[in-house]
Each structure stands twice: as structure tokens, then as C-alpha cells.
Amino acid sequence: xxxxxxxxxxxxxxxxxxxxxxxxxxxENVSKSYGRIFALSNITLALNGGxxxxxxxxGAGKSTLFNLLMGKIKVSQGSIKLFGTNPWxxxxxxxxxxxxxEHEKMYDWMTAxxxxxxxxxxxxxxxxxxxxxxxxVLEFVGLTDVAFKKIGQFSKGMRQRVKIAHALVNDPELIIxxxxxxGCDPLARTTIMNVIRELGxxxxxxxxxxxxxxxxxxxxxxxxxxxxxxxxxxxxxxSIRERLDQIPHRISIEAENPKALAKDxxxxxxxxxxxxxxxxxxxxxxxxxxAIHARLPKIIVENxxxxxxIDNPDDDLASILGYLTNGGRV
Amino acid sequence: MATKPDSVFRSLDRKAAAIVEFTLRQYRTRTSTxxxxxxxxxxxxxxxxxxxxxxxxxxxxxxxxxDSFDEDGDGYPSGQERRLGTDPFxxxxxxxxxxxxxxxxxxxxxxxxxxxxxxxxxxxxSDSTGYDxxxxxxxxxxxxxxxxxxxxxxxxxxxxxxxxxxxxxxITKVIADAGVDEDPDEDAYSREATHxxxxxxxxxxxxxxxxxxxxxxxxxxxxxxxxxxxGTMHFMLAKPVARSEIFxxxxxxxxxxxxxxxIALGILGALVSGFVGSGDDFFRFADLGVWxxxxxxxxxxxxxxxxxxxxLGVLWKxxxxxxxxxxxxELGMALLSMGAPDSTILRFSVIGWALMxxxxxxxxxxxxxxxxxxMGEWGGGGQGSDIFGSSSLxxxxxxxxxxxxxxxxxxxxxxxxxxTLVLLxxxxxxxxxxxxxxxxxxxx
Numbered sequence: 001x002x003x004x005x006x007x008x009x010x011x012x013x014x015x016x017x018x019x020x021x022x023x024x025x026x027x028e029n030v031s032k033s034y035g036r037i038f039a040l041s042n043i044t045l046a047l048n049g050g051x052x053x054x055x056x057x058x059g060a061g062k063s064t065l066f067n068l069l070m071g072k073i074k075v076s077q078g079s080i081k082l083f084g085t086n087p088w089x090x091x092x093x094x095x096x097x098x099x100x101x102e103h104e105k106m107y108d109w110m111t112a113x114x115x116x117x118x119x120x121x122x123x124x125x126x127x128x129x130x131x132x133x134x135x136x137v138l139e140f141v142g143l144t145d146v147a148f149k150k151i152g153q154f155s156k157g158m159r160q161r162v163k164i165a166h167a168l169v170n171d172p173e174l175i176i177x178x179x180x181x182x183g184c185d186p187l188a189r190t191t192i193m194n195v196i197r198e199l200g201x202x203x204x205x206x207x208x209x210x211x212x213x214x215x216x217x218x219x220x221x222x223x224x225x226x227x228x229x230x231x232x233x234x235x236x237x238x239s240i241r242e243r244l245d246q247i248p249h250r251i252s253i254e255a256e257n258p259k260a261l262a263k264d265x266x267x268x269x270x271x272x273x274x275x276x277x278x279x280x281x282x283x284x285x286x287x288x289x290x291a292i293h294a295r296l297p298k299i300i301v302e303n304x305x306x307x308x309x310i311d312n313p314d315d316d317l318a319s320i321l322g323y324l325t326n327g328g329r330v
Numbered sequence: 331m332a333t334k335p336d337s338v339f340r341s342l343d344r345k346a347a348a349i350v351e352f353t354l355r356q357y358r359t360r361t362s363t364x365x366x367x368x369x370x371x372x373x374x375x376x377x378x379x380x381x382x383x384x385x386x387x388x389x390x391x392x393x394x395x396x397d398s399f400d401e402d403g404d405g406y407p408s409g410q411e412r413r414l415g416t417d418p419f420x421x422x423x424x425x426x427x428x429x430x431x432x433x434x435x436x437x438x439x440x441x442x443x444x445x446x447x448x449x450x451x452x453x454x455x456s457d458s459t460g461y462d463x464x465x466x467x468x469x470x471x472x473x474x475x476x477x478x479x480x481x482x483x484x485x486x487x488x489x490x491x492x493x494x495x496x497x498x499x500x501i502t503k504v505i506a507d508a509g510v511d512e513d514p515d516e517d518a519y520s521r522e523a524t525h526x527x528x529x530x531x532x533x534x535x536x537x538x539x540x541x542x543x544x545x546x547x548x549x550x551x552x553x554x555x556x557x558x559x560x561g562t563m564h565f566m567l568a569k570p571v572a573r574s575e576i577f578x579x580x581x582x583x584x585x586x587x588x589x590x591x592x593i594a595l596g597i598l599g600a601l602v603s604g605f606v607g608s609g610d611d612f613f614r615f616a617d618l619g620v621w622x623x624x625x626x627x628x629x630x631x632x633x634x635x636x637x638x639x640x641x642l643g644v645l646w647k648x649x650x651x652x653x654x655x656x657x658x659x660e661l662g663m664a665l666l667s668m669g670a671p672d673s674t675i676l677r678f679s680v681i682g683w684a685l686m687x688x689x690x691x692x693x694x695x696x697x698x699x700x701x702x703x704x705m706g707e708w709g710g711g712g713q714g715s716d717i718f719g720s721s722s723l724x725x726x727x728x729x730x731x732x733x734x735x736x737x738x739x740x741x742x743x744x745x746x747x748x749x750t751l752v753l754l755x756x757x758x759x760x761x762x763x764x765x766x767x768x769x770x771x772x773x774x
Contacts, residue, residue, distance in 0.1 A: 070568055073772040091570050099568035103561030109359040121348030122569035130348075166565065 022084030023048035024174040024205040025069065030078035032064050039064040040229045042078070047207070051200035053216035053237075054209040056226035057321065062209040063102060065226070066178050069207075070099055082174070095123060098167030102178035104159070108152030112143055112162045115151060120169040130169075137165040142191055157188020164195060174205045181215050185307055186297040193219050213237075214289050227321055251284045251292060256306035258282045264303050268295055345571050346579045353583025357549070366548045367591055374536050374595060378602050381528045385606050389520040389724060391441050394710035395512040397466075398440035409440035412509075413464065415471035440464075442515040446705055450490045460488035460510045467509035480505040490704065502700075504708040512710045516723060521608035523706055523725030526699070529603055529617060530692060530732035533624035537596065538684050539664045542631030543657045545588050550636040551650045553580040554764075555643035558773055567773065574765025577644070581636050581761070588632050596625035616695055623691030623746070630753040631684040637757050638680075641764030644771060671737040680756060682737075683749040689736040690746035703730050 025047040032040040040061045056062045067073045068080055071087035071094075080086065082093040107115055113134050120130035138147045141161040146154070151162060160180055167175060177196070181189050196219050199206050210216050216223060217237060225233040255261045262274050262282050270292055273285035286292050300307055357363045393399075397409030401418050404411075406425055408418035414432065417423035425432035447461035462468050467477055467486040477485035488510055491503040506512070554577060557563040566576055600621035604613045638656065643649035663679035671689065676682030692699060706726030736745035 067774065070564070072564070072567060073774070091567075091572055093570070094568055095570040097568070099564070101561070101564035101568070103564060105560045105562055107356070107562060109356075118348055118352050119565055119569060122345050122566065122571050124344055124570070126344060167568070 022081060024083060025207075026079075026081040026084075027068075028079045030068065030080055031076050032061075032068060032073065033076045038229045040068070040226075043231050044078075045224065045231065045234070047205055049203060049205050050222055051196060051206040051208065051220035053220050053223040054207060054226065055211070055213065055216055055223055056209070057211055059228075060211075060226040061229040062211075062226055063178060064229075066099075066176055066207075066209065069176060070094075070097075095170065096173045098170065098172035098175045100160075100163045100167045100175075100177040100180055102182070104156075106151050106159055106163070108150065110151055111148045112138060112151060112154070112158075112165070113147040115162060116166045116169055119166050123170040125170075133169050133171075134165075137168045138162075140168065141165045141195055155185065155188070157184040157192075160184055160188060160192060161195075164192065168199075172204070174207075175199055176207045178209050179211075180208060181210060181212070183309065186300055186310055189215070189310075190297055196220075214293055217290065218293065225321070232321070249286055249289045251286070251289070251296075252277070252311045253282045253284070253296075253307060254280050254309040254311075255282060256308075260303075261300075261305050261307075264299050264305070265296075268292060268299075345569075345575070346582065349566070349571075349576065349579035350583040350586055353553070353580055354586045357583070357587045363549065363587070366545065370541055370545065370591075371595065373540060374532070374599070377532055377536055378599065381532070382602070382606050384524060384528070385521065385608070389517040389524075391516050393441045393513065394721065395444075395509075397443075397513070398437040400437075406434045407437045407440045409443065409464070409466065410435050413466050413469060415469060440513070442513055442517075444509070444511055444513045444710075445515045445518065446511050448488070448490070448511075448701060448705060450701055455493075456489055456491045458482060458484050458487045459490055460486075460506065462486045462507075462510045464509075464513075466512075467507055469509075477507060479508045486510050490701065492700075502704050504704060504711070506708075506711050514705075514710050514723065518608075519706060519723050520725040523702070523723070523729045525603070525607040525609075526696065526702075527725060527728040527732050529607075529620060530688070531728065532599060532603075533620065533627075533688050534664065534668070534685055534732060537592070537599075537624050537628045538631055538688060539661065539681060541592060541595070542628050542681065542684060543635060543660055545591075546584075546632050546635035546639045547650065547653055547657060549588060550581065550584050551639045551643040551653055553577075553584055553636075553640045553643065554768060555647065555649055558644075558771075559647065563773055573768045573771075574761070577640065577765045577768050578761055581633075581640055584636050584640075585629075585633060588636070589629050592628045592632065593625055596621055596628070599624075619695040620688070620691050623688050626750075627684040627687040630687070630750065630757075631680060634680045634684075634753055634757045634760065637760035637764060641760055641767055644764055644768045667737075668731055668734055671734040673737070676737065680753065683752045683756075686736045686738070686749040687746050689734055690742040690749070692733060693736065694742035699733055703733070706730075 023046045025045065027043050027045045030040060030043045031038060043065070054062050054065065064073070068075060069082060069087065071091060074088050080088075083096060085093045087093055110118070113131075116137060117127075117130040117134035120133050121127065125133060135144070135147070138144055141164050143158065143161055143165065146158065151159060154162065164177065164180060167177075180192055180196070184192065193215075196206055196208060200220065208216065208219060221237050222235070223233070223237045224231065253261065258276055258279070258281060262276070265271060265282070265284060266274060268291075270286045270288040271284055272287070275283045275285075277283050284292065296310075299305075395409075397412065398407050400406060401408050402421040402424075404421040404424040404426070406416070411418040411424060414425045414428075416425055416427075426434070443464040444466070445463065447463070448459045450457040450459045474485065480487070480489050482489055486507050486509070488504060488506040491505070493501050495501055554563070557566070567573070600618055603621075604615070604617060607614045607617065639649065639653045642652040642656075646652055660679055660681045663676055664681045664685060666673055667676055667682050667685045671686075696702075703726060706723045706729070709721040709723045709726070711721060736742065736749070738745045738748060740748065
């Protein structure tokens with residue numbers, strides 16, 4: 001019983017035997033209420049394998065769902081199982097889970113490598129193993145160059161990627177990402193989306209939440225729509241999506257030189273209007289959001305524009321929700 | 331790579347080491363940590379400076395028996411006349427009339443001329459001790475009854491009586507033959523008494539109370555709470571580590587910074603008081619035992635309070651507000667333990683047990699402390715050298731206040747073991763409470 005002070009070599013400990021028959025996530029009639037307000041009501045859901053997008057407006061219950069899955073809050077009714085185990089009672093399933101929280105606050109004083117390897121050790125890895133694994137996942141998210149820089153100096157997109165790296169360090173079978181694309185620049189978005197798609201191809205179960213339809217659309221077609229705590233829709237997005245292309249959309253880009261950016265953007269066929277709401281932003285109007293989002297990163301990179309934020313102020317999810325709740329009228 | 335036998339324990343201590351290391355590094359990056367540690371150091375440094383100043387100054391010598399005066403104005407101090415058998419109250423009787431005549435001695439010869447010669451251990455019963463250094467009792471002109479005013483059949487001695495009353499109170503009595511140990515050396519006594527009082531007061535108030543409560547108050551209350559508030563707790567909770575483990579490892583990390591700090595300050599204190607303190611030796615090695623106990627008691631106090639305050643932080647967002655009443659209670663208990671170390675209410679405190687460790691060590695290292703205090707209170711038996719008319723010597727009152735018996739009535743060693751065990755049990759109880767609170771907490 002001598003403590004493992006030098007922490008070299010390999011860890012082989014398995015303290016918990018997972019139920020191999022059980023799906024990664026199983027919710028049965030799950031409700032979560034705060035007083036008389038239901039944050040989630042009567043959700044039944046089983047997920048195993050592939051990438052699933054959790055769509056919903058702010059307050060729809062996405063974060064509540066994830067907090068329940070991560071054992072941070074207790075179900076009011078129903079049962080929730082991660083690999084066959086109740087996560088509120090037993091943290092053991094997290095050996096097979098990676099979680100990317102929504103919270104922006106990170107340990108700014110740590111290096112990316114320090115952060116990832118420290119938290120890898122909480123999975124029971126030795127110091128050696130944790131270092132090797134941290135190198136691996138930081139390369140996977142494309143941060144090898146800045147691995148030994150302080151997180152405090154990172155841009156938002158880089159911070160998100162550090163969080164994703166930290167969640168992947170134990171080679172999890174289930175990865176839960178809470179709004180991973182929020183506030184990221186286009187380049188980081190593309191990288192993160194590629195990472196998520198890659199994980200899906202590797203056969204992992206991935207849950208991504210977002211309130212922006214186009215983001216999810218570029219990652220997966222399998223979606224769960226939450227609205228006011230209820231499960232509104234479950235399945236393929238494709239058919240619903242087609243109808244929505246008829247509505248005009250806006251994209252707002254915050255750039256260092258909005259006028260120059262606008263000049264390059266006007267060449268895209270799908271753009272039918274450009275305006276400058278203030279000195280920092282360009283507002284683009286289009287009928288085909290997907291096409292713009294596909295071409296925008298290339299234009300920005302090729303012309304060397306400096307972008308600090310990109311946003312869709314027209315929440316398309318609102319339109320979908322309107323469509324789903326009003327019997328098909330947009 | 332070397333492969334080691336693996337076990338659940340190994341995996342656990344890997345996680346523990348990771349959280350402890352992480353916590354230590356987190357403390358290091360925070361300004362507040364350095365402010366708290368710096369303030370603690372400054373406060374103690376100030377007390378030490380006062381101590382050094384006091385020990386460096388001269389303790390005024392007092393003529394406790396008043397025999398350096400020339401009462402009758404014949405040029406001879408009363409003490410000399412008394413020793414040589416002439417009448418100190420008549421200018422017609424003095425040693426100048428002797429054949430051959432004896433010159434008057436300077437008055438200073440009759441200050442501090444008869445110091446303490448006590449060799450009693452302070453165990454109960456009645457002991458005879460003391461020696462008449464200046465010969466004013468053993469004077470051959472005195473009759474046998476004049477030499478034995480305390481009537482115990484031994485000429486020129488002091489009776490030291492320590493008895494226990496039926497109600498358990500300890501009654502001490504000093505009955506001296508006239509002229510024995512009646513003019514002690516203030517500088518020697520008060521320097522020693524002041525030194526002992528300082529070591530005990532710095533140890534009890536400066537270390538165990540001040541550091542013992544304020545370090546955990548500022549450093550442990552936020553161990554879990556700050557992470558919950560900032561949202562960074564999510565990273566730790568998303569790993570296969572039980573919450574009560576996180577609670578414990580965070581406290582271990584906090585001890586990783588607090589304990590070395592206490593040990594360093596304690597060693598510094600032991601060195602300063604060892605070199606500056608009274609005594610003929612170059613260094614007071616005997617005191618090291620007491621310093622060891624002070625360091626240990628402070629470490630135990632920071633452990634128990636660390637668990638408690640961390641739990642309070644989990645319980646409520648403003649845990650520090652909950653911690654303040656505890657700190658106030660403990661301050662009261664600390665003062666009570668000095669006045670009434672037997673009080674039952676002390677058993678419901680942390681500080682009472684921690685201070686018991688210091689008292690036990692003082693009892694073991696300085697076995698004659700009680701007699702030493704008794705000596706100072708008696709102070710030669712003269713009349714009123716201070717404004718209250720008390721004959722007690724300088725340094726006695728603070729020493730009396732700061733020293734107390736470990737209240738269990740056991741031997742020093744036994745009571746320090748009991749106190750340590752109680753403190754450990756308290757720490758474990760607070761860990762369980764804190765872990766349970768944390769486990770039941772919904773974290774948004």
C-alpha cells in the first residue's frame with residue numbers, strides 16, 4: 001500500500017464493470033422540476049452510436065438534460081442511465097464519458113497541456129500516460145503548436161478546442177458537447193465540426209447541443225428538438241429543413257474592416273443584400289444559409305480578413321419550432 | 331516503462347495526487363493566497379519584535395525586603411546592621427562601633443541579595459526548601475525560635491504546601507522563615523517568566539488561534555465553493571471521482587500549502603525564542619518540545635477547521651459568513667481554556683483540544699512550571715512592590731494567565747494523545763458531513 005508517488009508506467013485499473021448490453025444513454029419518463037416549473041417533462045430517449053444534435057432555444061432544457069446526464073442534478077421523476085448506471089448515485093460511468101461544458105470560465109493559469117493532462121489523471125491514468133494522451137488529443141484538435149501556452153491567452157475557439165481535447169483524453173465512448181460552437185470564429189467552427197464528425201465515424205456516441213440549426217445541420221442529420229422542456233421531434237432533419245429555405249436569413253459578421261469584407265462577399269450569388277448596422281458589423285441577407293456558410297470561411301481566409309464573431313440573428317430554430325408547433329405554417 | 335502492481339488504491343492515489351497538485355498550483359497563482367500568508371507572517375513578526383525588545387531590555391531590580399535603606403540614618407543599610415546584629419532602627423547601634431570598626435557597605439549589596447533556592451517539584455504535599463544566602467536568618471545572634479518562624483522544626487527554610495481541597499481545587503501556600511529567599515533577583519526571574527509567557531502566548535494565540543482559524547477561514551472556505559461559483563467544478567465532476575473524494579483531496583491540497591507554512595513559521599519562532607530567550611545556554615534546546623507541540627497543534631487545528639469551513643462553503647454561497655460565528659466561538663473558547671481549562675464546554679470546541687496539546691507539552695517540558703509561578707507570586711513575601719500591594723514579581727501574572735493544566739487530569743503525554751485523537755475524529759466527522767452535503771448538492 002505504498003502511494004504511487006512517481007506515477008510512472010501504465011494503469012490497468014478497472015474499478016467498474018459496465019453493462020455491455022445497456023445503451024450509452026437511456027432516459028425513461030424523465031422529468032426535472034424546480035418548484036412548479038418543469039425544466040424537462042416526461043422525456044424518454046435511448047441513444048447509442050452516431051452523432052445526435054440536441055436543438056432547442058435558450059431555456060428549452062438542453063442544459064438541464066446534460067446536467068442530468070452528468071450527474072450534477074437529480075431527476076425529479078423517471079430514471080436515467082448511463083451505460084446502465086444511475087450517474088447521480090455513481091460517478092463510475094464517467095470513465096467512458098467525455099463532457100464539454102458550456103461554461104466559458106476555464107483555468108486560465110494552466111497551459112493547454114497541463115490542463116488536459118491534469119484532468120486525464122482523474123481518470124486514473126499515471127502522470128506518464130496522461131502526458132502522452134494529452135499530446136494525442138491536442139494534436140487531434142489541432143493545438144499541438146500552442147500546447148504549452150497558457151489558456152488565458154487563447155481565443156474563444158482555441159479554448160473550446162482545449163475543452164474538447166480534455167473531454168477526449170480518456171478515449172470515451174460517449175461524448176457530450178454543450179454548445180461547442182458558440183462564439184467561435186469560422187476556422188475554429190470548421191475544425192470543431194470536423195472533429196465531431198470524425199468522432200461519429202469512429203463509432204462513438206456524440207451529443208451536440210446548439211440553438212442554431214445550421215450548425216447542427218453541418219454536423220449531423222440525426223436530431224432531437226427540445227421545446228419548453230418537452231421532446232418535440234426526434235429523427236432526420238432533412239425533410240423539415242427543405243421547407244425553410246424559402247425564408248430570408250441574415251448573417252452578421254463582426255470584422256476589423258467590414259467594408260472590405262462586404263466587397264468580397266457581394267460576389268457570392270446567394271447574397272441578395274448587404275448592410276452595415278454599425279462600424280464593426282456586416283449584415284448579409286440570403287435565402288440559402290447553407291451555401292453562404294460553406295463559402296464564407298474560404299473567402300475570409302483567402303482575402304486575409306480579420307473576423308472576431310459570426311452570428312445568425314434570425315434564429316432559424318424559431319422558424320422550425322413555429323412550423324412544428326403551428327401545424328406546418330411558417 | 332516499469333510496470334507496477336495495480337490496485338484500486340493506486341488508481342485512487344493517482345487521482346488524489348492529481349487534485350492535490352492541481353490545488354497547490356491553483357493557490358500559487360492566486361494573489362489572495364500570498365496576501366493571507368503575508369499578513370499571517372507580518373502579524374507574528376510584529377509579536378516577535380516586541381518579544382525581542384522586551385528580552386533585550388533590563389528588568390529593574392527591586393529591593394523586595396526593603397533592607398537597602400538606612401532606616402536610622404547611621405550610614406549603614408539595614409540589611410548590614412541586621413546581618414551583623416546591631417539595631418537597624420537606632421543610630422547609636424551600628425557596626426562602626428565594633429572593634430575594629432566595620433565600614434558601611436553600599437546599598438546595592440542589599441538588593442537581590444537572597445534569591446530563590448527552591449528544589450521542590452510541585453507535586454502535592456508539604457515540602458521544605460529554600461536557603462538563606464545572605465545569612466540574615468542564619469545570623470548567630472538569633473535564637474532558635476527566631477530562626478524557625480514557620481515552626482516546622484527546620485531553621486531558615488520555606489514550607490511549600492500544595493493540597494487539593496475536597497472540591498478538587500488546588501490550594502497552594504508558601505510559609506517562609508523570616509529572612510529566607512526574601513530578596514530575589516528580578517532580572518533572572520522576570521526574564522525567565524516573560525520568556526515562558528511569551529512562548530506560550532505566541533504559541534496559543536499567535537499560532538493555534540490566529541493561524542489556526544484565519545488560514546482556513548480565507549483559504550479553505552472556497553475550496554469547493556469557488557469552483558461551483560465560477561462553473562469550473564464541471565470539469566472535475568465530469569470525471570469518475572466521487573464528490574466526497576474531491577472534497578477530501580481539495581483539503582489535502584490546502585494542507586499542502588498551509589502545513590509547510592506553519593512548520594516554517596514554527597521553526598522560525600523556535601529559533602528566535604531559542605537564541606533570544608533567557609538562560610545561560612547559547613540556545614534553549616528544552617523549549618523545542620513546546621514548539622513542536624505548537625506546530626503540531628496548529629496543524630491539527632488547520633486540518634479540522636479546513637474540513638469544517640470547506641463544508642460550510644459547500645453548504646452556502648456565503649460560507650465565510652457561516653464560518654465567522656464558529657471563529658468567534660473558538661476565540662471565546664481559547665480565552666476560556668486559559669482561565670478555566672477544566673470547563674466541560676471546552677470539549678465542544680476545536681481550539682480547546684488543540685490548546686490542550688500545547689499545555690500537555692508545556693507540562694512535560696517544564697515540569698516545575700507550577701512551582702515557578704508560585705515562586706513569582708510569593709515574590710520573597712515582602713510587602714507590595716507594585717501598586718496593588720502585591721509582592722508578585724514581574725512576568726508572573728502573564729505566565730499564570732497563559733499557562734494552564736491540560737484539563738483532563740491525565741499525564742501530559744496521555745492528554746496530548748487523547749487531544750490528537752479527538753481532533754482527528756472531528757476532522758473525519760466534518761469530512762463526512764462536507765462530503766454528504768456536496769454529494770446532495772445540485773450544481774447548475
